[in-house]
Amino acid sequence: MAAAIALTMTCGALAADYLVVVPVKGRTAAAPQPAISVTLNPAALPGGLTGEPYDGFDFNTALQVTGDADFKSSGVTWSIVEGALPEGLALSADGRLAGTPTQAGNTTFSVRASYRTKTGQHAYQVVVGTLTVALAAAALPNAPVGANYSYDFAPRVSVTGDPAYDASKMSWSAVGALPAGLALSSSGLLSGKPAQLGDEGASFSLKAAYRTKSGQQTYTLYPSDPLYGNVTLLMHMDGVTGFTDAKGHAFTAVGNPRISTSDSKYGGASAYFDGNAYLKTAYSPSFAFIGDFTVELWAKIAAHGSYGGLIAAAQSTSWTGWQIIFDQTSNKIRFEGGAPNIAMVSANDLPLNTWAHIALVRQGMATNNVRLYINGVLEASTTFTGTLDNGGQPLYIGVERTTGFFVAGYIDDVRITANAARYTGNFTPPGGSHPTR
Secondary structure: OOHHHHHHHHHHHHHHHHOOOOOOOOOOOOOOOOOOOOOOOOOOOOOOOOOOOOOEEEEEHEEEEEEEOOOHHHHHEEEEEEEEEOOEEEEEOEEEEEEEOOOOEEEEEEEEEEOOOOEEEEEEEEEEOEEEEOOEEEOOOOEEEOEEEEOHHHHHEEEEEEHHHHOOOEEEEEOOOOOOOOEEEEOOOOEEEOOOOOOOOEEEHHHHEEOEEEEEEEEEEEEEOOOOHHEEEOOOOOOOOOOOOOOOOOOOEEEOEEEEOOOOOOOOEEEEEEEOOOEOOOOOOOHOOOHHHHHEEEEOOOOOOOOOOOEEOOOOOOOOOEEEOOOOOOOEEEEEEEEOOEEEEEEEEEEOOOOOEEEEEEOOOOOOOOOEOOEEEEEEEEEOOEEEEEOOOOEEEOOOOOOOOOOOOEEEEEEEEEEOOOOOOOOOOEEEOOOOO
């Protein structure tokens, strides 16, 4: 009995100090499991723009899980544990950040990835901006009459709020019509050969669009005359209180010539002559022609039974100088002038009660160097190589040199150009009021 008790005590002492392994038939002991690690790595998240779908970010690309050969991303639980997402964005169950931001600002938040009993988290930042597109105003270079023109509007556009701005994604369009003869490219280049613009210019609007935003601006393109330095008289007949010459000559009204808004070729007004009125200005050497010249005007004249002067800078007692009048027998246009005297008459009648462009031109000193045009068509020519100078007499509009034969009707856009033959063959009459620049 004593021996049995001693054995029992000895076995108990052994059990306290040793692990007894009992083999079980048909089973193999499992290998020790490695420790699982979950890590979220740093990442630069795309910026966002208010009101536009966010480009998105997949946090699985920043996730690193070790210690589990059977890892599947579907077993990860995602959550925001610090801070808050930008308004309008959400974190999906599979770890994707998406949505449409609604408020600008810099937002910092922490994302946690949980897998089994392990977690990893990291702080991230999303910058949300407000996209703006603006098209700045500009004083455009003038468009020379009859010449090619181009202007690049791309430097006038500004975009803010998009750090990844790509100018190639900007689109351009005209709002309404562009000036005739011009086109706008996809990159914002305005180019072409504009039809003649009136002196008041042509206004047009452009839109520059980028993503969901756009900027719009209205511009005015004014014409320029390469020969404006040669112009010695230019009257649009659009004044309110009097008859104005862009070159500064002061005119006196005799009788009752007046500015009329009831009819005009360009500009909304013209000079009306009632058949007993005219304008005059003092003699100027700029109205005397030594070489080439061009005198032109628009007229809408009623029928006449006698001469009717349109414009004259000739002596009252002779033809010395020059003048453009009606022929008294046929309503044809007649040029008289020079010393010795010369004259020529248009082959065709002036269209009555209809606006017509009349031009007297001298080009060079060869035969038939003085030419008369109606509506851009050559009507008559003659030869004169001397000086056309009236010797100190006034220049008249609406009456001929003797101030005895008046015109009845409207006259508009009178222009005299010295030392230049503007028209050397048949031409298209000006499509707008003459430029004053």
